[in-house]
Amino acid sequence: MAAMNGIKRIGYLGPEGTFSQQAALEYGKDENSLYVQYPNIPELIYAVASGDIDEAVVPAENALEGTVNVTMDMLVHDVNLKIVGEMVLPISHCLMARPGLTIEEIREVLSHPQALAQCRQFLNHELKGIPCRAVSSTAAAAKMAANPSCYYGAIGSIGAASLYGLEVLKEKIEDNNGNSTRFIVLSRQEKEMNVTGNDKTSIAFTVDHRPGSLYHALKIFADNNINLTKIESRPMKTLLGQYLFLVDFEGHYKEDKIRGILEKLSTNSKYYKFLGSYPKFCNEVKQETVGR
Amino acid sequence: MAAMNGIKRIGYLGPEGTFSQQAALEYGKDENSLYVQYPNIPELIYAVASGDIDEAVVPAENALEGTVNVTMDMLVHDVNLKIVGEMVLPISHCLMARPGLTIEEIREVLSHPQALAQCRQFLNHELKGIPCRAVSSTAAAAKMAANPSCYYGAIGSIGAASLYGLEVLKEKIEDNNGNSTRFIVLSRQEKEMNVTGNDKTSIAFTVDHRPGSLYHALKIFADNNINLTKIESRPMKTLLGQYLFLVDFEGHYKEDKIRGILEKLSTNSKYYKFLGSYPKFCNEVKQETVGR
Numbered sequence: 001m002a003a004m005n006g007i008k009r010i011g012y013l014g015p016e017g018t019f020s021q022q023a024a025l026e027y028g029k030d031e032n033s034l035y036v037q038y039p040n041i042p043e044l045i046y047a048v049a050s051g052d053i054d055e056a057v058v059p060a061e062n063a064l065e066g067t068v069n070v071t072m073d074m075l076v077h078d079v080n081l082k083i084v085g086e087m088v089l090p091i092s093h094c095l096m097a098r099p100g101l102t103i104e105e106i107r108e109v110l111s112h113p114q115a116l117a118q119c120r121q122f123l124n125h126e127l128k129g130i131p132c133r134a135v136s137s138t139a140a141a142a143k144m145a146a147n148p149s150c151y152y153g154a155i156g157s158i159g160a161a162s163l164y165g166l167e168v169l170k171e172k173i174e175d176n177n178g179n180s181t182r183f184i185v186l187s188r189q190e191k192e193m194n195v196t197g198n199d200k201t202s203i204a205f206t207v208d209h210r211p212g213s214l215y216h217a218l219k220i221f222a223d224n225n226i227n228l229t230k231i232e233s234r235p236m237k238t239l240l241g242q243y244l245f246l247v248d249f250e251g252h253y254k255e256d257k258i259r260g261i262l263e264k265l266s267t268n269s270k271y272y273k274f275l276g277s278y279p280k281f282c283n284e285v286k287q288e289t290v291g292r
Numbered sequence: 293m294a295a296m297n298g299i300k301r302i303g304y305l306g307p308e309g310t311f312s313q314q315a316a317l318e319y320g321k322d323e324n325s326l327y328v329q330y331p332n333i334p335e336l337i338y339a340v341a342s343g344d345i346d347e348a349v350v351p352a353e354n355a356l357e358g359t360v361n362v363t364m365d366m367l368v369h370d371v372n373l374k375i376v377g378e379m380v381l382p383i384s385h386c387l388m389a390r391p392g393l394t395i396e397e398i399r400e401v402l403s404h405p406q407a408l409a410q411c412r413q414f415l416n417h418e419l420k421g422i423p424c425r426a427v428s429s430t431a432a433a434a435k436m437a438a439n440p441s442c443y444y445g446a447i448g449s450i451g452a453a454s455l456y457g458l459e460v461l462k463e464k465i466e467d468n469n470g471n472s473t474r475f476i477v478l479s480r481q482e483k484e485m486n487v488t489g490n491d492k493t494s495i496a497f498t499v500d501h502r503p504g505s506l507y508h509a510l511k512i513f514a515d516n517n518i519n520l521t522k523i524e525s526r527p528m529k530t531l532l533g534q535y536l537f538l539v540d541f542e543g544h545y546k547e548d549k550i551r552g553i554l555e556k557l558s559t560n561s562k563y564y565k566f567l568g569s570y571p572k573f574c575n576e577v578k579q580e581t582v583g584r
Contacts, residue, residue: 042416063532066361070409088532113405113426117362124334134405134426180532214523215514218507229533231506233524240355240380240472241521 011036011044011056017139017160023087023183024057040136041070048186049079057087061182064175065117067232072246075186075275076204077237083202083276084193085185093119093138093174096166097145097153103169108133110141111155119155122173127153142166185278193277199252200229202275205265206236206244214245220264221249224257236271244271252277303328303336303348309431309452315379315475316349332428333362340478341371349379352476356410356468359524364538367478367567368496369529375494375568376485377477385411385430385466388458389437389445395461400425402433403447411447414465419445434458477570485569491544492521494567497557498528498536506537512556513541516549528563536563544569 012024014037024035036053038044048056059068075081093115097106109116109127113134116123123132130153135141138156142164145154154166161168207213221228230248251258253274266272304316306329316327328345330336340348351360367373385407389398401408401419405426408415415424422445427433430448434456437446446458453460499505513520522540543550545566558564 042412061527061532063527064529066527069358070412120334120362131428136423176529178531182532212514214520215507215510218510222504222507228506230535231525233522235353235355235358237356237468239470240353240474243522 007032007034008055009034009036009053011038011047011053013041013044013059013137014038015137015139015143017142017157017163018137019089019091019157019181020057020059020137020183021139022157022159023059023089023181026089027057027085027087027183027185041068042074045071045074045079045081045186048081048188051188054187055084056186057183058186059114059181060086060184061230062091062114062118063178063180065114067234067246068114069234071184072232072234073237076234076244076246076273081186081188082193083184083278084187085278086200086281087183087185088180088281089183091118091174091179091181092158092172093155093179094158094161094168095122095153095155095170095173096142096161096168098148098150099165099167101151101153101167103127103153105151106130106153107151109153109155110135110144112136112138112141115141115155118174118179121175122170126170126173139163182281193252193254195252195254196279198280198282199250199277200248200280201251201253201258201262201277202246202248203262203265204244204246204271204273204275205269206242206271208268208270217245217265217268220261224261226251226258226261250280299324299326300347301326301328301345303330303339303345305333305336305351305429306330307429307431307435309434309449309455310429311381311383311449311473312349312351312429312475313431314449314451315381315473318381319349319377319379319475319477333360334366337363337366337371337373337478340373340480343480346479347376348478349475350478351406351473352378353474353522354383354406354410355470355472356466357406359526359538360406361526363476364524364526365529368526368536368538368565373478373480374485375476375570376479377570378492378573379475379477380472380573381475383410383466383471383473384450384464385447386450386453386460387414387445387447387462387465388434388453388460390440390442391457391459393443393445393459395419395445397443398422398445399443401445401447402427402436404428404430404433407433407447410466410471413467414462418462418465431455474573485544485546487544487546488571490572490574491542491569492540492572493543493545493550493554493569494538494540495554495557496536496538496563496565496567497561498534498563500560500562509537509557509560512553516553518543518550518553542572
């Protein structure tokens with residue numbers, strides 16, 4: 001059973017050497033934590049829902065590639081978990097291969113699809129025509145590239161290169177400096193969820209299919225002087241052209257003003273889901289507002 | 293050289309048997325068209341930009357999985373092409389394998405990452421624990437699964453199964469009925485771009501990092517009674533938390549009212565890009581507005 005003897009079981013996207021593991025180690029470092037790895041995001045999220053682990057550290061958004069759709073879609077449609085924390089990690093990718101293999105000898109490039117997308121320009125210019133294969137994580141790619149009979153290049157962290165005995169052929173191959181990934185921490189319970197004074201709240205809602213309804217939903221935030229830190233539309237998974245909105249904003253659901261906004265939004269929306277209030281990550285890359 | 297002798301060269305995402313090919317054949321059927329296949333979306337889009345082909349039919353959005361990020365990001369950041377048309381295809385996926393292979397014998401499932409995502413629930417329930425491999429297209433997956441010594445299942449169209457001599461093990465495995473994909477047609481020229489009376493316009497813009505700026509941008513549409521058919525945020529690819537908005541709405545840039553809106557938006561936005569005005573697809577799955 002989870003959370004016995006004061007030990008907190010924290011899940012992450014494995015194998016060893018992923019950015020997700022880095023985020024989990026950082027998140028759990030001040031508590032008595034036991035780390036459990038899962039091979040993909042759905043199994044990781046379902047493991048919290050079923051009680052196999054207490055919390056999961058899951059990638060939610062990357063600065064270059066955007067929302068990690070599977071994470072946010074599962075949170076909205078498939079499980080009833082709450083976001084209880086967030087972490088932002090700077091992300092820099094390397095091209096790596098088994099010792100001795102040169103960049104010209106690479107026959108296939110392996111990585112997580114998000115990492116491949118984050119290095120798209122590098123791949124198009126420096127490895128033009130070399131096929132890319134999407135695998136389950138950057139660390140899984142590094143592990144596969146360590147096979148001495150292969151001609152794989154892998155894209156992942158410098159830590160994964162050293163963990164799997166690979167040589168770094170090129171560093172910082174992402175399309176842009178300032179790359180970072182936001183991880184969220186998922187839990188079954190809203191646990192403390194206490195106001196820290198520097199909090200964020202995440203919700204999902206649909207707007208009616210009446211003219212002006214998104215504009216009117218945003219007006220509720222504007223009238224209350226609330227900064228949106230993120231707005232994202234995702235398909236409702238019904239018909240093309242039907243969307244739900246994922247919104248992050250400053251404030252905590254226990255504050256009166258925020259409670260008022262949430263009540264108004266939930267009353268005005270056919271579909272509304274509260275996803276959590278949690279402390280804003282402090283060493284965060286400077287986030288600017290998208291308007292309110 | 294392209295467009296010689298009245299022949300229009302239309303590119304699509306190959307190999308044979310992709311949904312993209314279906315969309316291209318439908319789009320080009322009334323003209324003297326020559327079809328050219330490309331192995332991935334970046335090569336397809338760069339082929340129009342360089343003049344190797346006249347137009348490309350490119351997937352832009354799926355009802356279940358949302359925006360095809362690479363398409364929209366390239367259109368915004370990497371090339372200067374215009375959207376000159378759109379097509380909506382109903383999408384239904386099958387699980388297929390070489391004749392004789394049963395569902396229990398499958399050791400790995402191959403498909404395009406979007407198709408894997410669209411069948412996520414089926415994969416989690418009926419093929420739990422079987423690894424999935426993302427490949428460049430649904431048809432490429434079918435082609436690989438035809439290898440008589442393999443134990444692959446492939447996810448793709450019923451047409452791809454028959455094209456590559458595979459057996460359909462299960463039909464309609466997508467997570468939801470009503471699945472469809474919107475393809476856009478890209479061209480170097482704005483060509484006719486004439487008002488048909490039933491048009492759509494696509495733009496990309498950022499809002500200032502001042503409170504209320506997205507709300508005020510949407511107000512321009514609301515005040516002019518213009519329906520948004522889509523609003524999507526994508527990362528600016530600079531820092532986490534900086535977004536640009538992709539908006540589709542009803543109307544044509546040659547109409548006075550729309551021209552006024554575009555002028556106002558481009559004046560008020562640090563970044564603004566006009567992506568095209570084009571006839572709305574007619575047999576379209578019913579699209580409802582997201583508000584204006």
